[in-house]
Amino acid sequence: MKKTRAFLKWAGGKYALVESIVGLLPKRGTTLVEPFVGAGSVFLNSQFKNYILNDINPDLIALYKHLKATPEQLIHDCKDMYQDKYNQEDAYYQIRAEFNQERDSYRRSILFTYLNRHGYNGLCRYNNSGHYNVPFGRYVRPYFPEHEMYFFANKAQNAEFMLTDFETCMRAAPAGSSIYCDPPYISLSETANFTQYSKSGFNIHDQKRLADVAHELSSSGKNTVLISNHDTPVSRHLYLPAKIKSQKVKRVISQNAGTRKAVNEVLALYKVNKLKQTCI
Numbered sequence: 001m002k003k004t005r006a007f008l009k010w011a012g013g014k015y016a017l018v019e020s021i022v023g024l025l026p027k028r029g030t031t032l033v034e035p036f037v038g039a040g041s042v043f044l045n046s047q048f049k050n051y052i053l054n055d056i057n058p059d060l061i062a063l064y065k066h067l068k069a070t071p072e073q074l075i076h077d078c079k080d081m082y083q084d085k086y087n088q089e090d091a092y093y094q095i096r097a098e099f100n101q102e103r104d105s106y107r108r109s110i111l112f113t114y115l116n117r118h119g120y121n122g123l124c125r126y127n128n129s130g131h132y133n134v135p136f137g138r139y140v141r142p143y144f145p146e147h148e149m150y151f152f153a154n155k156a157q158n159a160e161f162m163l164t165d166f167e168t169c170m171r172a173a174p175a176g177s178s179i180y181c182d183p184p185y186i187s188l189s190e191t192a193n194f195t196q197y198s199k200s201g202f203n204i205h206d207q208k209r210l211a212d213v214a215h216e217l218s219s220s221g222k223n224t225v226l227i228s229n230h231d232t233p234v235s236r237h238l239y240l241p242a243k244i245k246s247q248k249v250k251r252v253i254s255q256n257a258g259t260r261k262a263v264n265e266v267l268a269l270y271k272v273n274k275l276k277q278t279c280i
Contacts, residue, residue, distance in 0.1 A: 003045050007148035008113070009122030010039035014182060016249055017228065017265070018045045021180060024245070024269050026224050031177035033223075035166035040064075042180055044155065051155075052177070054162035054169040057124070061163045063109040064156065071153035074109065075146060081114040082144040092118055092136040100131040117142045166206075170213050173223055176277075181227040183210055186234050188263065204234070211238040214270045221276030224269070231264035239268035 005015060014021060018041050025032070030049040037043060037053040037060075055061055066074050085091060092115075099111040116124065119134035127133045162169055166181065173179055184202040207229075214225035219241075229235045231246050248262040 004151055005145075005148055006039035006041050006044060007145035007152055008039040008116050010124070011122050012182070012185065013039045013122075014041040014228070017247075017267075018042055020245070020247065020267060021226065021228065022046050024226055024267060025178045025180065026272075029176045029178055029224075031174055033169065033173040033177050033179045034182070035169040035179065036182045036184075037064075038182060040152065042182070043159070044152065048178075049158065051159035052162060052169070052173065053159050054164060054166065056163070056165065058163055059108060059112045060124075061161050062105040063112055064152075064159075064161050066106055066109045067149060067153045068156040068159070068161070071150060074106075075149050075153075077110050078113045078149070079144055079146060081110065082117075082142060086114070087118060087139070087142060089136045089138075096132060096134075117144070167209060167213050170217060170223075170225070173217075175222050177223055179214070179217070179223050179225045181210060181214065181225065183207065183227070183229065185230045186232050188230055188232065207234075207238060211268075214268075215241045218270035219273050219276070221273045224272040226270070227268045229266055229268070231266040235266055235268075239266065242268035242270045244268055 003015065003018060006013060021042050022045060025046070031052060032043070032046055032048040032050075033052040033054075034040075034043060035054045037055050040053065043051055043053060053064070081095075086095065095111060096115060096119075099108060099115060102108045102111060115132060115134065116122070118137055118139065120137045123134045125132070125134050166183070170179055170181075183206070186204075186207060210227065214227060217223040218225055227239065227242070229239075236244070245267040246264055247267075249265045250262050
């Protein structure tokens, strides 16, 4: 399987896990629903007829909608930001300040793409005021993902984008569709919480709500749900009704590349109850 990379750098992206994820999803059914789409690696590397892609980050969803609607223009305008004069610390912080004041969603999409590739380590982070606050990344020559953007835009013609709470998205999923959930991960330690990329956060009550909805949808016969997370005692307890697959994945969020160790992650599969399955 030749894999396609997302055009956005994304902490916690699922490029390395995509074979395992796609391999666990049902082969029948026409729609894949992603309540936490992020950079979209599973979307890009799966073969469903239709997609429903959701996230709580309005900048991300606006970018995807603009890329779907006007790919040629958006890619051209984004490419213009990849000049040496913009790959400077002062320029980066000026552009970040512009982004935090900008209200036009198309212009914000251009700036968001620039910040993603020029900011530190693929982070997407906002402060309590909702301002993007990722520092300058100091890359010699940031890569402009033109091919990857065109690939995404082409595939997005079969996708619907949503900006809502994950539970609303999951409950609206058509009967018989597959749901893949990649929530902000449960922290391995109190000092390792790099998952808060939207200012609303994601706490243990949200983790439990996700697990409960997954169990409800699968046991009622409506949808198969697959959830990824860190392999911790908490996640193991949350996903008791699911079939668990655990594997090591190299962590890429650590500041020092030499200390990026493999960590255990779980894939929790809530298989649809076929005795109650809704006819498609």
